[in-house]
Amino acid sequence: MSEELYNSVPSFNTYEGIKDDCSAGINDGMLNSCDKLTLREACNDNNFYRNYLIAEKYLNHFKAMGNSPYVEYACKYFSYWVYKEMLKDNQYGYSVSELRDIIMRRKDVNTCNDYVENISTQIYLNIKKLIDLHNNFMEVLGGTNSFDLNKAEKLFNFYNGLINTCYLNSDDSFCNGIETIRNGYNETLIKATDCAPYNFLQPFQKRPEKSANTIATAAITAISFASIMTYKFTPLGSWVRYRLSGNKNLRNKLEKEFNVSQNSSELQDMEYRVPYNSS
Structure with missing residues (x-):
């Protein structure tokens, strides 16, 4: 989607007037001329085909203008209007560009080549x-x-x-x-x-910046998580598993023993004194 689609919205009232003029002269008798080989089951929908005929006249109106800026904005409105009136419910499976191509082939209307937009629900809203x-x-x-x-x-x-x-x-x-x-x-x-006080609209808020504390906290959390995930592959992890596998009641004692052993130089040699446990 191009940025010009949203920027063109202030001009839509002008092109809506042209579209309304194009609806003049389309009567019920013309609704029987639908080409079923092209529009298939959509021909059974008089409202759809009436809007299709309006779309034909609308594009033909700008045919002689080539690629002027007026045509670009006219095509942006065309894309919005076609989606709103003909495609929003997605009943027949067409996109805006597909309907424009059908009109181009049937009426030799080579307009909106580079300006047509396929509208999604969110873009429409x-x-x-x-x-x-x-x-x-x-x-x-x-x-x-x-x-x-x-x-x-x-x-x-x-x-x-x-x-x-x-x-x-x-x-x-x-x-x-x-x-x-x-x-x-x-x-x-x-x-x-x-x-006043409604004569000035405030600008958008600034994007919030992550503070240094937030970044540091995230880093510490990541390191801690990594340590938890990898400790069991260390000699200390083997020792913990061994002690816990023997007696679940030792969990509380283990914490006290580990705190004491942290302050002991013997902890450095622990990996050589840990009993082997194959489980």
Whole structure:
């Protein structure tokens, strides 16, 4: 997925208007012309085929524009809309790129070659959040008296619900999309005192750094774990197994004896005095 998919969300309202224009003139009589060799069982779904015809007209609308920036954003919206209206339930098994290829072959519409995006459920949900954030921004700007304070509060709260999903200077495309809208909002409303305290959206939090103590603790834990796993292969491990195999009641005494032996120079020669135990 390209980063431009999320960055293009603020332009979606424009392309949605073009898509709505493309729906004009599509009537019920046209729904009987579905090519069953191409769309198979999807031809039995009038709503699917109606949207397919809209998609044909939409791509044909941008056919003459080549690879202009307008086409790129138009294709990003196309990808989102096709997934939302035709593929979200995955009823017929198509992807966005597959449907675009079908239209290209049937109508000789060579558009969106490099710009079409195959949308997943998570990407779709992220786009919806960005659309809601942007639409709230537009509603704030549409207030009758300068800016709409109630709408600003609504956007402020919505943004705060997203802020903990990202970190400052993140390379995540979704987070960058949020930041693009946040920057536009702040630049527009920073001087709008009638919207205070909702005229400034806080930046993302910094990514937490691991402290030196945390790293040291992790290292000690790893070393201790390794010691526990390997002690049984040492002379000391043989001695412990031997003492424990004889009598389980010696466990408590063993700890005391071992503490005493730690301070004795005899511990250095222990491996030569440990009885052999083949078990």
